[in-house]
């Protein structure tokens with residue numbers, strides 16, 4: 001794990017947005033297109049705001065979430081809604097959204113169709129992840145019902161996931177899909193998450209799922 005600390009959040013968001021933009025440009029230059037995967041939650045909003053105004057050929061970028069809460073876009077808990085409001089507008093409005101949600105009662109009902117849509121955009125070129133203080137990343141929660149499957153080397157692309165801390169049912173990219181990304185950035189803020197990521201290094205992924213992607217990741221942190 002590479003740890004990068006910043007004097008404040010604003011500097012971190014600017015620097016990381018710049019880095020993501022140049023990694024996307026590099027991927028587009030090399031193969032004509034790029035895949036960006038991003039988290040939902042409360043932390044990444046400012047990066048989305050900056051990226052949405054960045055000058056790059058967004059029509060060649062596919063954007064997908066790391067994970068989604070199984071709620072419709074009319075819910076304030078919808079990560080897809082966050083993406084539409086903060087990232088997929090302005091210049092980035094030309095990017096293609098790869099869905100992780102479809103209208104159905106349970107994630108299991110749409111899993112195969114959603115995974116098929118994602119498969120053509122793999123591997124991920126630029127992966128931005130968040131992390132909870134319980135060391136979950138994407139929807140790989142400690143104690144989640146299908147965590148062991150999602151961590152295994154032959155895991156499918158997508159899995160439904162249920163955990164007490166998750167609230168509603170979730171759908172998540174599996175650990176091998178996340179780990180295969182060309183560039184991996186984990187964005188965290190505050191003393192509690194800093195302590196958690198240090199603790200995670202010494203724990204197995206069943207207890208600290210973020211470990212599954214830590215080896216090649218850069219952790220970006222500001223107070």
Ligand code: 6PG
Pocket residue numbers: 039040041042043044066067068069079129130131132136137138139
């Ligand atoms: C989600 C996420 C999740 C998130 C962490 C951190 O849908 O909740 O994708 O993995 O990144 O829970 O969330 P915060 O940034 O809100 O602390």
